[in-house]
């Protein structure tokens with residue numbers, strides 16, 4: 001039953017039908033379907049399919065924007081349920097940002113929600129964040145890890161710029177850097193001197209746990 005509901009949820013996101021999508025999310029949550037499954041198999045997969053449709057010219061920017069808004073509404077509905085099952089506090093702070101020039105935040109928000117669920121304190125600086133703003137936040141918040149999201153090949157180099165700025169500010173040894181976003185890879189992370197790479201939100205959680213030494 002839940003597979004059929006998740007397939008309908010994907011379609012409602014692709015069609016940018018907020019009422020239908022929200023009703024399906026509520027139905028799935030009421031049926032005790034794992035929030036992470038709704039996020040991954042429903043919302044994230046819908047955006048992946050839509051990305052392919054966009055690439056092939058089947059949909060255009062306004063449709064993608066409308067679907068992204070539905071994603072956000074659904075994510076906001078799921079997050080409290082996800083947090084209700086949160087692990088005990090780990091006591092480590094993670095600073096998250098989508099790098100300068102990049103407005104994509106759906107994936108970063110998923111990473112944020114899953115890190116919170118895993119017991120981390122998350123400070124989300126939002127999108128289009130300059131390396132100067134990240135450095136200021138690192139000084140102010142002293143996080144254990146900085147997570148950088150980039151969805152565009154043109155903004156990926158900003159992940160390197162942030163690392164260079166951390167080095168220049170003498171902060172590189174005080175914070176671990178995790179990079180992610182669809183175009184990022186382990187090779188990219190190694191090339192720019194990041195400490196870790198995460199392909200999906202659960203990988204991000206695993207990587208942060210490893211970086212702060214609380215991997216179970």
Ligand code: B12
Nearest residue numbers: 051103104105106107147149152153180181182198200201
């Ligand atoms: C939704 C979307 C948009 C929305 C964004 C809405 C929003 N609030 O985020 C809108 C419509 C605004 C948009 C705009 C643009 N977009 Co866009 N977008 C997408 C789309 C379809 C889906 C992205 C998404 O949200 N996926 C769902 C989430 C859940 O997945 P995710 O982001 O990949 O995140 C997961 C992982 O990557 C990872 N992750 C993410 N962040 C982090 C961070 C860390 C630290 C870690 C460890 C892991 C991690 O975990 C997440 C969960 O598993 C993609 C297609 C695609 N296949 O990615 C194109 C795509 C990324 N966009 C693209 C383009 C070109 C653009 C525009 C330039 C279009 C334009 N002409 O204006 C603009 C750029 C705006 C800007 N300056 O940023 C291209 C990029 C091509 C490239 N090679 O660079 C893509 C690939 C589409 C395509 N096939 O051409 N976009």
